[in-house]
Amino acid sequence: DLVVPNLSYRTGPYAPGGVPYADGFQDYFTLLNERDGGIGGEIVQVPECETAYNTEKGVECYEATKGNNALAFNPLSTGITYQLIPKVTSDGSTLYTPGYGRTSASNGKVFSNVFNYPANYWTAASVAINYLLAENGGDLKGKKIALVYHNSSYGKEPIRTLEELSKKHGFELVQLPVEHPGQEQKSQWLQIRREKPDNVIMYGWGVMNAVAIQEAANIRYPMDQFIGIWWSGADHDVLPAGDGADGYKSLAMHGTGMDYPVYADMKKYVSDAGKGAGAGDQVGGVLYSRGMYAAMIIAEALRTAQEIAGTSQVTPAQVRDGFENLEITEERMEELGLPDFGQAFKATCEDHGGPGKARIQQWDATAKTWTLISGWIEPDMDVIQPLILEDSEAYAAENNIEHRCN
């Protein structure tokens, strides 16, 4: 058997985000087990462990699950990720943090056991700006862009990138931190009402998203000028604001909705068979899709590892190699029943971060659906790459890490 623990959170302030993600993650492996008999003939076990988005419980879960030869960890929490980075590196297992975690971990020379492809916080910021550039005919000079962010290490991630980009493109950046949990944002939105920024970018999580969108609607901020990162673009973020949320945009790392062939199998082997995780009411939602996407990539990495190692019962070290040699192509996604679901990418020893592309989706309040309104947008790697280098080098220096891949 292969063991991929699911460090999830179904309680606490961030449970509404954690639940669908965990469901999607779990269901995808269930699908593989039920339909294909696992991966390479090995059943995948997904022991779930509740972290409550709490770093200590995260450590406990890690220790509790790692013993059974756990192959990859995906804790869906930046705080837990930071703690696990040294631990997995020392224990030789793998941390997979798509779209979250430590951005500079995409530098494989320094972070041997951490992977965060296909996109991360910094590329997200850059994609958003590139999208706005495209919208504005390639020119953001003199524009004012506000960043509303969760005042935690997660929310602060894009600041450096956006500052660099504002220098490059000549827009003005207004920073508006929101304190956890973000129930009360009056002053931030009054400020937005006053400053009338041309666009608002949001890095939020948990209840902060819903309140921000509600407040934006309250001050009648034009929703189509309001873009959230992919963590601020779930159904439960927009639903509470009702019609007011119509037109709200968010980044998307992957597709959403039930229009993928995989759902036919999902229905047949998982939900109809009564094997669905959780209450089963999250299927097809944004965060469910993301959990499924993460599971899919991990599954593919396991498959790659099996191919390289020539054995089905792979070890954590072999799985790490699988991650490092993973290639996801359009065709492969098609085969998996997820055509055009995510971006194609190929990992290398140096590059654990992927191309960092994203699409834009927009909320339709009457139909209550997200619609993809753009193709894959490239981030501005010229700006991001030096930042990644700088941060990872600092880490390497502080911890006496030797560079790999030479």
Next chain:
Amino acid sequence: MMPDTFFFAAEVMVNGLMAGIMYSLVALGFVLIFKASGIFNYAQGVLALFAALTLVGLQDGQIPFSHVINAIFGTDLHHFGWTLPAIVAIALTALVMVGMAIVIERYILKHLVNQEPIILFMATIGLAYFLEGFGDVLWGSDIKKLDVGLPQGVSETIENVTYNWFGYGFFIDKLDIVAALVAAALVIALTLFSQYTKYGRALRAVADDHQAALSVGISLRFIWVLVWSIAGFVALVAGIMWGSKSGVQFSLSLIALKALPVLMLGGFTSIPGAIVGGLIIGMGEKLFEFAIGPMIGGATENWFAYVLALLFLVFRPQGLFGEKIIERV
């Protein structure tokens, strides 16, 4: 530029006052229970969450414990298939809160008569843990939309009127206006109750000395059920207001933290104090964030509220309207 800044500051201030009222709604519940029993009720926030969850659950006809039932029996139950009118659901929820008050009295408070305040405080923490888990088991932990038909969004009337007067349209959220009206009504009613009825007097007597209250024949059990019911109702009101704003989910229970400085500033025992404290805190933190926040990096509201309360307390250690702490030997 100058008058614009002035108007904007005024707008921030007015909105601060409004936000303060939202805090006061939560603080009121604390005050009631403190007044009646000297208990600092840590569970007040969770109570609001629980009330809101129950309200939504009843309104949408959710099947209680469906989550557990489904897990055990492999069924797929979710809804009864009805939706109740808001007013009925609110009334039913209020009843549930009364039931809960009875249960709390019966299983917790009754056994802790005459204990030190910190012990009672701890018991309410236990209660908070329990209710948090129970609410989730009962109604599930997903985010829920609460809609009892309260208006939301900018009030156009005020915006237009102020625009005509000052050339600057003020932003005031309609929900905040409703909250202010409800809060005013609650405060008047509760003040009358505690000041002019014999139960009000009994309530204050209980807070001073449990045993002496017992000795004159005040039934602690009745008083506690009464006051926890009222506090439950206040929690429901707070839950409705905050839930309408942000949906009903766990974070709702964290609003208690916003109510703490309000409570301390106003005084633990004063109902009007909860409102005045709320106004001061709301206005103070918003203005500070507006004027000083940008210079020091923002997100100052949480700590500034406490620092503001602290400043007041240094001058009046019992809070603005709290009862004087009697120091004698």
Next chain:
Amino acid sequence: MFYREAGDFKTTYSEDSQTFPIKFDRIRYYAVLAVAFGIIPFFINDYWANAVFVPFLIYAIAAIGLNILVGYCGQLSLGTGGFMAVGAYAVYKLMTAFPEVSIFIHVILAGGITAGVGVLFGLPSLRIKGFYLAVATLAAQFFLVWLFNKVPWFYNYSASGQISAPERDILGIVITGPDTTAAAKYLFCAVMLLLVAWLARNLTRGTIGRKWMAIRDMDIAAEIIGVNPLRAKLSAFAVSSFFIGIAGALFFAVYLGAAEVGESFGIQKSFLILFMVIIGGLGSIFGSLAGAAFLVLLPVFLKNVLVGGLGWPTDLAAHIELMIIGALIIIFLIAEPHGIAQLWRLAKEKLRLWPFPH
């Protein structure tokens, strides 16, 4: 008649004021020490260290610290998380600025720095009392968290504001960083706890402890019989923060290895440690340990039983776990409001009589 204290006579006053005046207690205490230092280190693995022992030891240190302030001196504090953060960031700055100095010294210094901060935030306690005092400590809590989040100097200008502990050692034994062995972590924390408990015990049984308790029980009377309230309260804040700072330093450097201030040292931490102190027993060192054990072990235990043993879904288990912990807290308080320590004392009193009812 298991528990004897009759026939245990003392001939000097210093013998009478020793920590375990009763021989039976003394023997048991040495037995615990022998197990803690002689047996556990040889059997401990990563899971037991990281999930159970290390957090327990560190929380016990913090709980002793808070107990000095709340349990002995009667000053309610909800700033523990913030003070732990001071310890954590102090040790981080020291570790990165002076890599060659022993981590032991850093931890102690971090405690010292926290003591200073604690005194500063303790000043309002002169005027503000009871639950109202909580506001001062809450102000400390929120302000400190905000400060460490906002000022990049504290986290060495790292991109996200997270701090992570580099590898440091004592006499060549690695204590922090990913390659630390379970036994090293455990032993370091255990030694620190022993040290802290010993200091706390000495302080609380002597003059200064009596001053604190006098202030706690009746501050006015204490002042009238000659206790300077300013000095007494501030010294309690200092000592308490010193221990809490040590706990914070260990929590970050040894236990978590990386930390983000709002998440690791938020208000929830303050509450958690206060719960430990109250459940364990206010004004009791043993109670601090018992409370920490209760609140660290119980969730792990319940989780293992409900998820591991009974195979419940994790979310249901987590919710039920909350309910059980809540219910247990209430049951405990009803059974004995003065905490586990008092329960233990009463049990001893009963044992003394046993098997005779009276």
Next chain:
Amino acid sequence: MNIQNPDGYTTADGREIGGVMMEMKNITLRFGGVAAITDISFDIREGEIRAIIGPNGAGKSSMLNVISGFYVPQEGEVWFHGSRRPPMKPYQVAAQGIARTFQNIALFEGMTVLDNIMTGRLTQMKSGMLAQALWWGKAQAEETAHREKVEKVIDFLEIQHIRKTPVGRLPYGLKKRVELARALAAEPKLLLLDEPMAGMNVEEKEDMSRFILDVNDEFGTTIALIEHDMGVVMDLSDRVVVMDYGKKIGDGTPDEVRNNQAVIDAYLGVSHD
């Protein structure tokens, strides 16, 4: 009515009383509208037992609180050992050798009897915090030395058997005795007792009287005492101040006071013998 001899006098039973130790000059104390003490002057002499009596609410306890520095009078001066006492915090007053008991027992309920009495010696303890933390020789030696003193007091008041009992569990009378022990442990020059015998039966009052007399006799401690039991007051005290509604209505030897008409009207009702 005051005894005019500035250098002390000899009591009826032949004891020598010294000069003025403490003098209250024109003390006035108000709480908002309530005048608790109005323009009261009296003195306390070295070695005497001075009683303060008066109806309930007369301001007796308030007067002791003024002496302790807990209440600051609006007007008037306190003279101690011949010089005017500057405004002081209560703990500074305690350090000058003034100890007291309280009307509503103010023991530290969470501590044992022994610890309570040890707090009486706090003003004399010198060792620093670090020394105590490490329980170094000096701290330990000091602790033992003070413990010896305290044990003497415990023996003296005959409360050996409850040494290790938490005071919360003691009956009222014993609490009063422990409170006296705490005050005595400070080895005060001036001992203030606020109704030390309230709530006691005759037997216990006799015990208490014995202690008070012995303290006064053996250690030469000056005692100021408030008491409602006229038997006790008249038997024990050398001089008596009588207060009524915050005013002084009499001052003198027990005999003088007993026969003072104003005192009889306001307080005694019938003349006691």
Next chain:
Amino acid sequence: MLDAPQTSDTLLDVNNIEVIYNHVILVLKGVSLTVPKGRITALLGGNGAGKTTTLKAISNLLHSERGEVTKGSISLKGKNIANRDPAEMVRNGVIQVMEGRHCFEHLTIEENLLTGAYTRTDGAGATAADLEMVYNYFPRLRERRKSQAGYTSGGEQQMCAMGRALMSRPEMILLDEPSMGLAPQLVEQIFEIVKAVNANEGVTFLLAEQNTNVALRYAHTGYILESGRVVMEGTAQELRENPDVKEFYLGMSDKGRRSFRDVRSYRRRKRWLA
């Protein structure tokens, strides 16, 4: 032994009760007493004898102190009252004035008095009349009626506690050390009031008192408690004349009252404890 009560009804009957605090501290070791209706019964005894505990056992306030009646029974008018709510006891006409006053500090004197009328249902008029009555008994309270009780002197608080109990129009008052801390005049006055209330309104009193002298002058019968046991009982007259009582509780020697100055020379032993 008791002559008078035999004829009148027994209001309260305490039958061999044992009380344990905190599950370990045994305080009452079998106390029995009867309180005849319409009479004043005194409960005497030294410190820690168990007087307060007995009263609390009757008013059912023990629970709130973690105490428990483990043996024996208490009946009021023939009905067992174990496990009754204290509030119910008040409604049944039994109210306790607690030792150490226990006024509601933050309430004014008048509000304190009014809480005494909490269980009454006979209307505001009757309450107001009784308030007037209490003020007439204790004029000092009228003066201070707007002050918070926490700021009044000890004696004023004692009056307030007494007055508060009277406000409930009780059938029986359990009075715990009413004389403690009161000026002599006031002690007489309070006992006069007790006597008057007893005579005029027929209220029964059970009073725990240290001041044996006064108590035995006003009570009809008395019990003497030592270390949780009843060691002597009888009419007030009998007790007053008992040589032991004289010696230990009244402070009388053969030559009249002993001076407190003369006590230092000897220690006594009570015969029944020897």
